[in-house]
Amino acid sequence: MITEYPPPMHATTAPVPLGSTGPRLLPMGVGTVQWGDRTVWGYGQRYGVDDVRDAFWCSIAAGVTLVDTAEIYGWGRSERLIGRFLRTVRSPVFVATKFFPFPWRLSEGAFFQALEGSLRRLGRDQIDLYQIHWPTPLVPVERLMEWMALAVERGLIAHVGVSNFNVDQTRRAYAALSRRGIPLASNQVQFSLLARAPERTGLLELCRKLGVSVIAYSPLAQGLLSGKYSLVHRPAGVRSVTLLPSLVRLGPVIAELRRIGDAYGRTPGQIALRWTIEKGTIPIPGAKNGRQATENAAALAFALSDEDVAALDAAADRVVPDRLAPKRG
Ligand SMILES: NC(=O)c1ccc[n+]([C@@H]2O[C@H](COP(=O)([O-])OP(=O)(O)OC[C@H]3O[C@@H](n4cnc5c(N)ncnc54)[C@H](OP(=O)(O)O)[C@@H]3O)[C@@H](O)[C@H]2O)c1
Numbered sequence: 001m002i003t004e005y006p007p008p009m010h011a012t013t014a015p016v017p018l019g020s021t022g023p024r025l026l027p028m029g030v031g032t033v034q035w036g037d038r039t040v041w042g043y044g045q046r047y048g049v050d051d052v053r054d055a056f057w058c059s060i061a062a063g064v065t066l067v068d069t070a071e072i073y074g075w076g077r078s079e080r081l082i083g084r085f086l087r088t089v090r091s092p093v094f095v096a097t098k099f100f101p102f103p104w105r106l107s108e109g110a111f112f113q114a115l116e117g118s119l120r121r122l123g124r125d126q127i128d129l130y131q132i133h134w135p136t137p138l139v140p141v142e143r144l145m146e147w148m149a150l151a152v153e154r155g156l157i158a159h160v161g162v163s164n165f166n167v168d169q170t171r172r173a174y175a176a177l178s179r180r181g182i183p184l185a186s187n188q189v190q191f192s193l194l195a196r197a198p199e200r201t202g203l204l205e206l207c208r209k210l211g212v213s214v215i216a217y218s219p220l221a222q223g224l225l226s227g228k229y230s231l232v233h234r235p236a237g238v239r240s241v242t243l244l245p246s247l248v249r250l251g252p253v254i255a256e257l258r259r260i261g262d263a264y265g266r267t268p269g270q271i272a273l274r275w276t277i278e279k280g281t282i283p284i285p286g287a288k289n290g291r292q293a294t295e296n297a298a299a300l301a302f303a304l305s306d307e308d309v310a311a312l313d314a315a316a317d318r319v320v321p322d323r324l325a326p327k328r329g
Helices: 049-061 073-086 108-122 141-153 167-178 203-210 244-249 251-264 268-278 290-301 306-319
Strands: 029-031 066-068 094-099 127-132 157-163 184-190 213-217
Touching: 029 049, 049 073, 049 290, 073 094, 073 108, 094 108, 108 127, 108 141, 127 141, 127 184, 141 157, 141 167, 157 167, 157 213, 167 184, 167 203, 184 203, 203 213, 251 268, 251 306, 268 290, 268 306
Parallel strands: 029 066, 066 094, 094 127, 127 157, 157 184, 184 213
Antiparallel strands: none
């Protein structure tokens, strides 16, 4: 049992409530798909358990107590690692995990079996935020929310979230839960300077109106917005191919992140993360080690001006023009 924490980092940002009735948290979490995933992220090759333990501890030390995982990350490895780390911490940690509606397990029984598996790996009696990882055409949103409501009523989960739900699916999830007197706490979607669909489809606006928190995943565009990658210095592994189209177009956004970062004495990645906070979302940057976690958390220690946000919007528009963006509705 660790009894002494590193000194807490100064966070100038006020905590925000999760959804309309959830706890107040600093508007940043730590993403953990990297904690155990070998295929995309190279866990066990270029970094390992000591690195991700540091990422956990540095996040907690900085006040970043929302830890986002999923049963499928490293096929349970991420949840198991978090379970181990949680046993060494005394202060409260808000754990969010996810149910993946695979086509071969679409029954209420399969849902509860998956939930029990997550509880066991995390070593918890209750999950703070349980999210449907992706919607599925094979089960109506209303039925998924029925299972979530049952899980709340049985005390297995404290708050209900969804992920990758569009405007219509979010409305339906919200309405289905409301009929049971349960709020929809959050919708986790891809959102960054290179992925602005939630702004353009009206999803951010809808969530703001309904009091549903938007949790922004891949807020650094899988590392691209840290500014360390280029066509010459490409990321290792699968990302060197999947991120290639973005790498080709990235230049103007990185230039703007650097220009604004220089004025604030911040890194491009910190400016990119702060932009998502200024948009009213809760980013969950993935961190592979303590250095990354600490650097990311420092985005809580300053604010961007409206002019800087507008300049970043404009730079992003030049890279992903409006005509390529999905239409509202
Ligand atoms: N709900 C969903 O469907 C869904 C989908 C994807 C992700 N997620 C969640 O969202 C989290 C974040 O998304 P993501 O991991 O895809 O992408 P991300 O947060 O945009 O990027 C994370 C990667 O960026 C690099 N990085 C992070 N901090 C850095 C720093 N300070 N300096 C330099 N490089 C840094 C690291 O990779 P390198 O060092 O290797 O570059 C890290 O693995 C995930 O961990 C997961 O919890 C959810």
